[in-house]
Amino acid sequence: MYAFVTGPLAWLSFGIFFVGILVRIVIYIRGLNWQMDRVAYQAFPAAGIRGAVRSVVYWLLPYGTHSWRYYPFFTLLVFVFHICLLVTPVFLLGHNLLLQERWGFSLWTLPEGVADGMTVALIIAGVFILLRRIALPEVRILTKPYDILVLVIAVAPFVTGFCAYHQLGNYDAWLIAHILSGELMLVAIPLTKLSHFALFFLSRIQLGMDFGIKRGGMKNKGMAW
Amino acid sequence: MPEGKLCNKQTVDTKEQLNALLADKSGKQYYQELKALDVDGDALWATLQKTCKSRLRTWLEICAHCGMCADSCYFYLANNKDPKQVPSYKIQSTLGELVKRKGQVDAAFMEHVMDVAWSQCSCCNRCGMYCPFGIDMGVMFGYLRGLCFSQGFVPWELKIGSGMHRIYRAQMDVTTEDWVETCEWMVEEYEDDWPKLEIPVDKPNADFIYTVNAREVKHYPEDLAEAAILFHIAGENWTVPSEGWEETSLAMFAGDWAACKMQVESVYDAMDRLKPKRMVVTECGHAYRATVIEGPYWAGLKNGQTPVESIHYVEWVAEALRSGKLKIDPSKRIKEPVTYQDSCNYIRNAGLKESAREIMSHIAEDFIEMKPCKEHNFCCGGGGGLNGIGRYREQRNIGLKVKRDQILATGAKLVVAPCHNCWDAIRDLEEIFHIGIRWSFLKPLLLKMVEVPEHLKPEE
Numbered sequence: 001m002y003a004f005v006t007g008p009l010a011w012l013s014f015g016i017f018f019v020g021i022l023v024r025i026v027i028y029i030r031g032l033n034w035q036m037d038r039v040a041y042q043a044f045p046a047a048g049i050r051g052a053v054r055s056v057v058y059w060l061l062p063y064g065t066h067s068w069r070y071y072p073f074f075t076l077l078v079f080v081f082h083i084c085l086l087v088t089p090v091f092l093l094g095h096n097l098l099l100q101e102r103w104g105f106s107l108w109t110l111p112e113g114v115a116d117g118m119t120v121a122l123i124i125a126g127v128f129i130l131l132r133r134i135a136l137p138e139v140r141i142l143t144k145p146y147d148i149l150v151l152v153i154a155v156a157p158f159v160t161g162f163c164a165y166h167q168l169g170n171y172d173a174w175l176i177a178h179i180l181s182g183e184l185m186l187v188a189i190p191l192t193k194l195s196h197f198a199l200f201f202l203s204r205i206q207l208g209m210d211f212g213i214k215r216g217g218m219k220n221k222g223m224a225w
Numbered sequence: 226m227p228e229g230k231l232c233n234k235q236t237v238d239t240k241e242q243l244n245a246l247l248a249d250k251s252g253k254q255y256y257q258e259l260k261a262l263d264v265d266g267d268a269l270w271a272t273l274q275k276t277c278k279s280r281l282r283t284w285l286e287i288c289a290h291c292g293m294c295a296d297s298c299y300f301y302l303a304n305n306k307d308p309k310q311v312p313s314y315k316i317q318s319t320l321g322e323l324v325k326r327k328g329q330v331d332a333a334f335m336e337h338v339m340d341v342a343w344s345q346c347s348c349c350n351r352c353g354m355y356c357p358f359g360i361d362m363g364v365m366f367g368y369l370r371g372l373c374f375s376q377g378f379v380p381w382e383l384k385i386g387s388g389m390h391r392i393y394r395a396q397m398d399v400t401t402e403d404w405v406e407t408c409e410w411m412v413e414e415y416e417d418d419w420p421k422l423e424i425p426v427d428k429p430n431a432d433f434i435y436t437v438n439a440r441e442v443k444h445y446p447e448d449l450a451e452a453a454i455l456f457h458i459a460g461e462n463w464t465v466p467s468e469g470w471e472e473t474s475l476a477m478f479a480g481d482w483a484a485c486k487m488q489v490e491s492v493y494d495a496m497d498r499l500k501p502k503r504m505v506v507t508e509c510g511h512a513y514r515a516t517v518i519e520g521p522y523w524a525g526l527k528n529g530q531t532p533v534e535s536i537h538y539v540e541w542v543a544e545a546l547r548s549g550k551l552k553i554d555p556s557k558r559i560k561e562p563v564t565y566q567d568s569c570n571y572i573r574n575a576g577l578k579e580s581a582r583e584i585m586s587h588i589a590e591d592f593i594e595m596k597p598c599k600e601h602n603f604c605c606g607g608g609g610g611l612n613g614i615g616r617y618r619e620q621r622n623i624g625l626k627v628k629r630d631q632i633l634a635t636g637a638k639l640v641v642a643p644c645h646n647c648w649d650a651i652r653d654l655e656e657i658f659h660i661g662i663r664w665s666f667l668k669p670l671l672l673k674m675v676e677v678p679e680h681l682k683p684e685e
Contacts, residue, residue: 027279028279028283029279030279031278031279031280031282032278032279032280033278033279034522034527034529035522035525036276036278037279037280038519038522038529039529040521040522040527040528040529040530043527043528043529043530044528055359059357059359066354066355066597066601067293067297067354067355067356067357068357070296070355071293074291074293078357133290136292137306137308138292138295138301138306138308138311139290139291139292139295140308141308141309141311141314142288142290142291142292142311142313142314142317143290144290147289147290193286193287193288193289195286195287196287196289196358199283199287199358200287200357200358202283203280203283203284203287203358203359203360204358204359206279206280206359207353207359207361208359210361213529214518214529215518215573215574215575215576216572216573216574216575216576216577216600217576218576219575219576219577220576220577220578220579223354223576223600224599224600224601225354
């Protein structure tokens with residue numbers, strides 16, 4: 001079982017992840033149309049790039065925009081959640097040992113205590129994000145089972161990984177569950193709204209170019225996100 | 226396929242059609258027929274497949290349903306935070322459903338979509354600034370309005386409005402003759418006070434052509450005179466085109482993209498014909514948005530620019546004050562606290578916040594910003610065509626509360642509102658809430674405080 005999930009299944013899920021993301025990016029860009037979107041994407045490259053960079057960078061900075069500052073607590077949850085989600089698995093000691101064993105190289109790794117703390121932080125942030133969905137009427141009305149499912153898919157590898165690392169109960173079962181849930185997430189990224197992994201950037205770049213080229217970017221210092 | 230006599234999928238291209246619609250008081254029969262209007266689901270789906278691409282599809286799909294757009298929407302705030310006013314909910318339950326059902330919907334659903342698209346969103350685009358993914362629901366509602374229009378589901382006044390553009394190339398029944406006569410009439414009215422005042426019509430190669438809002442011609446011709454006097458004082462070499470003088474676009478509010486194209490092309494034709502160096506647009510927000518910002522795309526101009534450089538009136542005023550073409554008499558500057566209404570269409574969506582501030586620094590001694598302001602300002606409450614739709618008057622009036630409270634918080638009793646829709650909305654909010662404010666375009670204020678060169682004064 002272990003050999004299967006870390007062998008063919010791993011190859012398959014990484015394959016779907018990488019190819020899927022690439023396909024999403026290509027489809028997105030090909031579907032843009034200067035006249036239908038009413039943005040002259042190619043006419044003013046400098047203004048376009050400037051608008052795009054501003055639109056991405058300000059939103060990547062914690063509390064970098066009016067909106068992030070308007071919702072300080074939720075912003076904290078969002079950044080903790082995403083930073084932990086992206087950093088922990090890539091720089092986890094265990095994952096890098098595996099990488100060393102299979103591929104003969106590894107990345108810089110997080111001290112185990114820090115990785116553990118980040119996992120817990122992510123799970124707590126996930127719980128609060130879920131509670132917020134239920135508690136706030138303006139979020140509850142938008143929430144569909146699909147939104148909860150996507151959240152569960154994103155958090156599951158961390159819960160199972162945490163249980164396996166701390167050997168709570170049956171280690172082998174947790175380990176298999178961890179690997180499967182991680183693979184499920186990889187597959188889900190291009191196929192569900194987790195595609196915002198890539199589409200966040202494309203969508204922000206698009207709107208940034210819209211404001212940068214057409215909606216005022218060439219008349220002032222740029223949109224005050 | 227049942228089509229109403231007045232409410233149908235046909236565009237209004239003849240005076241007979243237009244008169245029939247106008248004769249239907251408040252659109253009573255029109256809205257009755259609307260209830261029975263058949264929806265061509267296949268056509269709707271074909272349009273969706275062809276036009277709902279990358280940007281819109283992605284926005285519909287990746288919306289995280291996080292609710293961060295909620296407080297950005299003045300309708301949500303004005304309606305006691307009704308969750309049904311959350312922008313994401315409004316667009317997902319309308320455009321999102323249309324896509325999900327592949328266009329197979331009935332008249333009752335389309336009527337609901339129409340009501341949401343015109344009475345719960347003024348396309349101010351503020352939500353787009355508060356969404357982490359940059360989902361601009363104002364853009365989406367603009368698109369949705371186009372879908373509604375194609376199926377005949379459009380508010381009565383806007384069906385008429387788009388027809389006006391199709392027939393008169395103006396939002397009102399103002400003909401070329403009416404327009405030129407109004408120009409002449411205004412010169413006659415004011416030339417005693419302003420010797421050599423002129424409104425040159427169709428003068429080729431001028432420094433700029435000046436284009437207006439048909440409402441000024443029909444209802445406030447003195448606005449045109451004031452513009453002419455200020456250009457006269459500034460010593461400008463300007464002209465107005467006899468055709469292609471109308472900047473506004475009720476067709477844009479209606480989602481009638483073909484009429485939008487016809488309208489802006491009339492202006493671009495005037496540019497080609499008269500070869501001015503630039504164009505100056507009157508104090509109107511949506512007019513500038515339509516003809517300068519969106520228009521080039523409707524007309525298929527690949528660089529997204531008008532044939533000659535086009536500036537808004539606030540840019541012209543800022544330039545004239547900076548260069549000294551217009552000089553303000555320091556003793557006549559506005560002494561009382563005064564605030565400025567940032568129009569969504571030329572501030573948030575066209576980047577002219579600094580021009581407005583520059584003007585205020587010249588004309589006001591106690592300028593107080595609204596909070597929030599500049600590109601983060603709230604819509605006046607009357608944008609997107611909402612001021613003119615009787616069916617949604619009540620919803621519009623509720624929405625005005627946000628602007629009322631913003632103005633009250635400044636403590637100013639005078640609001641400078643260089644945009645027709647803002648000006649109207651602020652006038653209406655004073656009529657409804659009696660908060661004791663005054664409001665004004667720039668032209669009358671400037672005329673009261675500019676220094677007039679000796680040689681332009683009438684001889685005693």
